[in-house]
Amino acid sequence: MSLLKRLLNLFCILNLLGNLSTISSCINHDTELLCRPFDFSIYNISSFDNNILSSIDTFHLTNSYYSGYLSESINKLIIDEYNYETFTSTFSSTFTLHSLLIEHTILTIFPVWLCTLNRNLSFIEIDYSHLEQILTHDLNLCINLRVLRITNSYLQQFTNTYLSPVFLEDLYLNNNNLTEISIENGLNLNQFPSLHVLDLSFNQIERIFSINFNQTLHLTALYLLNNHLHFIQLNNYLSPLEILDLQGNPYLEIDKQWHTYLPHLTRIRFPYAHFCCSFKTEQKPLNNKHIENSNYFNDKNLLPITLSSHSICSPLPDPMTPCESLFSSKFTRFIFLIIICISFSSNFTALIIATFRFITSAYNRWSISTLFSLNLALADFISSIYLIFIAIIDIRFHENVYLYTQLWIKSYLCTFAGFIYIFGIQSSIYALTLLTFERFYTILFSFTRQTPWPLKFTFSIISLGWLISFMIASLPLIDINNYHVNFLCLPFRMETLSDRLYLSSIIIIDLVFLGIIITCNGLICFNFSKSHVRTMNDARATVKILSLVFVVCISRLPLIIYIFLALMMHSKTPNDSSFHLNDMKLAILFLQPFSSCFNPFMYSSLSTFQWTSATSTTTDFERPKPVSRSIRLSQFRSKSLVFNRGYYPLRLMSITSLDYRSSSLPETP
Numbered sequence: 211m212s213l214l215k216r217l218l219n220l221f222c223i224l225n226l227l228g229n230l231s232t233i234s235s236c237i238n239h240d241t242e243l244l245c246r247p248f249d250f251s252i253y254n255i256s257s258f259d260n261n262i263l264s265s266i267d268t269f270h271l272t273n274s275y276y277s278g279y280l281s282e283s284i285n286k287l288i289i290d291e292y293n294y295e296t297f298t299s300t301f302s303s304t305f306t307l308h309s310l311l312i313e314h315t316i317l318t319i320f321p322v323w324l325c326t327l328n329r330n331l332s333f334i335e336i337d338y339s340h341l342e343q344i345l346t347h348d349l350n351l352c353i354n355l356r357v358l359r360i361t362n363s364y365l366q367q368f369t370n371t372y373l374s375p376v377f378l379e380d381l382y383l384n385n386n387n388l389t390e391i392s393i394e395n396g397l398n399l400n401q402f403p404s405l406h407v408l409d410l411s412f413n414q415i416e417r418i419f420s421i422n423f424n425q426t427l428h429l430t431a432l433y434l435l436n437n438h439l440h441f442i443q444l445n446n447y448l449s450p451l452e453i454l455d456l457q458g459n460p461y462l463e464i465d466k467q468w469h470t471y472l473p474h475l476t477r478i479r480f481p482y483a484h485f486c487c488s489f490k491t492e493q494k495p496l497n498n499k500h501i502e503n504s505n506y507f508n509d510k511n512l513l514p515i516t517l518s519s520h521s522i523c524s525p526l527p528d529p530m531t532p533c534e535s536l537f538s539s540k541f542t543r544f545i546f547l548i549i550i551c552i553s554f555s556s557n558f559t560a561l562i563i564a565t566f567r568f569i570t571s572a573y574n575r576w577s578i579s580t581l582f583s584l585n586l587a588l589a590d591f592i593s594s595i596y597l598i599f600i601a602i603i604d605i606r607f608h609e610n611v612y613l614y615t616q617l618w619i620k621s622y623l624c625t626f627a628g629f630i631y632i633f634g635i636q637s638s639i640y641a642l643t644l645l646t647f648e649r650f651y652t653i654l655f656s657f658t659r660q661t662p663w664p665l666k667f668t669f670s671i672i673s674l675g676w677l678i679s680f681m682i683a684s685l686p687l688i689d690i691n692n693y694h695v696n697f698l699c700l701p702f703r704m705e706t707l708s709d710r711l712y713l714s715s716i717i718i719i720d721l722v723f724l725g726i727i728i729t730c731n732g733l734i735c736f737n738f739s740k741s742h743v744r745t746m747n748d749a750r751a752t753v754k755i756l757s758l759v760f761v762v763c764i765s766r767l768p769l770i771i772y773i774f775l776a777l778m779m780h781s782k783t784p785n786d787s788s789f790h791l792n793d794m795k796l797a798i799l800f801l802q803p804f805s806s807c808f809n810p811f812m813y814s815s816l817s818t819f820q821w822t823s824a825t826s827t828t829t830d831f832e833r834p835k836p837v838s839r840s841i842r843l844s845q846f847r848s849k850s851l852v853f854n855r856g857y858y859p860l861r862l863m864s865i866t867s868l869d870y871r872s873s874s875l876p877e878t879p
Contacts, residue, residue, distance in 0.1 A: 302327035350374035411435035487533035590806035593634035628693035640675035650730035765805035
């Protein structure tokens with residue numbers, strides 16, 4: 211008898227110690243009981259004191275589980291960090307349990323007994339689980355169930371063997387692996403006839419057919435953000451929709467008359483602005499009821515968005531994405547194609563001729579002027595390649611180019627086009643500055659120059675220009691500005707301080723180079739005007755120089771002024787778009803190529819000016835006849851073996867043709 215009594219006392223002590231350990235792992239926060247044991251534990255109603263259970267309405271279990279009947283005071287049950295693929299036992303609450311949250315688990319099997327034992331559930335959320343399929347469930351038994359969330363899981367199929375209706379109003383299945391909406395596979399919507407809100411964002415759905423919505427006649431909000439949508443069919447089954455979100459689907463195709471199928475629409479969001487081009491309906495204010503009930507979330511963290519815009523369709527077309535083709539008429543397109551042909555063919559021809567002569571001719575090999583002309587032709591040729599890209603896109607899509615704006619902008623080809631534009635334009639103005647300075651030095655200091663510039667030095671300053679241009683063109687690739695902000699693929703973004711500093715630096719660099727070009731040419735003309743002997747060659751050279759300055763200014767200054775004004779306007783009104791595509795088209799596609807079309811005829815071997823005869827004093831342009839080679843080295847000559855061209859004053863030759871570069875000096879009289 212005494213042994214039995216001792217065993218009974220030992221059992222009571224062990225039970226008391228167990229209750230003490232259970233209580234020590236649980237913390238009571240007002241009306242919430244949080245249990246977080248070190249080792250996985252399963253609780254039941256006998257694990258807690260009745261006074262504790264009667265004072266709480268939320269039961270939060272971490273690394274633990276509850277089995278059996280729940281206290282009648284508990285309205286909300288949270289199961290967190292459950293480390294098993296299925297619930298090993300059941301829990302039940304006849305009337306009081308309203309909300310169930312299952313978070314951060316490796317659960318792979320949906321509990322088919324859930325609503326059978328908890329019929330008063332109105333909210334169920336399963337977040338961050340390993341659920342892949344729900345083929346059978348008893349959700350139809352939860353007659354008060356209104357919201358179901360299964361998010362951030364691996365769900366691929368959600369159907370039901372029994373076609374019993376589930377009276378859900380809000381269904382959130384975002385951040386899963388759903389690929390289609392259908393009766394047999396994917397998501398079967400026929401089991402939710404009372405659905406009002408459906409969120410399928412961040413899945414892998416490619417096509418939407420309206421026949422799959424034939425039972426959801428009360429659906430008012432549909433969210434399909436960031437799927438792989440290629441096609442969505444609209445007809446009368448989706449006509450009740452009031453909110454439709456299709457953002458993040460770059461390859462989406464939809465009927466241009468989509469607004470005729472959605473008469474009750476209050477908000478629609480597309481991936482690109484051109485979808486709103488055909489929308490002519492007057493804007494209607496949003497209904498506050500839909501904003502409250504839509505539960506719209508913008509990312510994977512389910513953060514609510516404040517819908518501030520009152521436009522029905524967004525994003526709306528703006529000055530950088532207008533609802534029109536690239537060229538307003540066939541005539542402007544024809545002019546643009548002529549500019550491309552002249553720029554590409556002239557620079558390509560000049561490049562071939564200059565390269566051939568530079569390689570084959572001993573004289574041109576040491577001609578610094580020819581080397582600089584070759585450098586300029588190469589830079590302008592690269593710039594003309596950008597124009598060819600724009601022409602190809604325009605010819606490919608023609609009048610519907612605005613429909614494919616974003617596909618083009620987001621492509622790698624657009625990045626490459628923008629890169630070669632900045633690279634070519636910056637290297638072109640640098641090469642033009644070098645060539646202008648070299649000619650300025652040749653003309654004004656013709657009698658003091660004894661030897662040409664060292665070849666190594668010449669190649670160094672040319673290489674420096676290409677390196678600087680490459681660095682400037684590479685900065686948008688590392689998100690200092692961006693090539694993907696407009697149809698022309700130009701880095702004209704002004705959102706951040708680095709964007710504005712990038713544009714400001716381009717303006718400053720171009721202004722410095724333009725200042726050097728204008729100053730050097732101005733000094734050359736001033737030198738001509740001060741000459742005691744004035745010839746027709748002086749007048750012709752002056753006209754040529756003024757033409758060069760005019761072409762440089764007309765091709766460079768408009769874009770510089772335009773960017774400067776845009777930066778000034780942005781500083782006053784940051785929210786307004788300072789750039790307009792039509793203005794950019796005029797400056798970039800028509801004015802700026804004018805210089806690359808003009809340069810080959812003024813600087814390179816395509817120039818029509820010729821040398822002056824050695825014995826003639828007239829102003830006719832004639833090419834000098836070749837004379838015999840001299841092998842005598844004069845003390846005033848360069849050490850290189852060159853052609854003896856006689857006594858030609860360098861100033862006269864420079865006036866006659868700015869393309870001339872002497873490699874020898876006159877002999878001593």
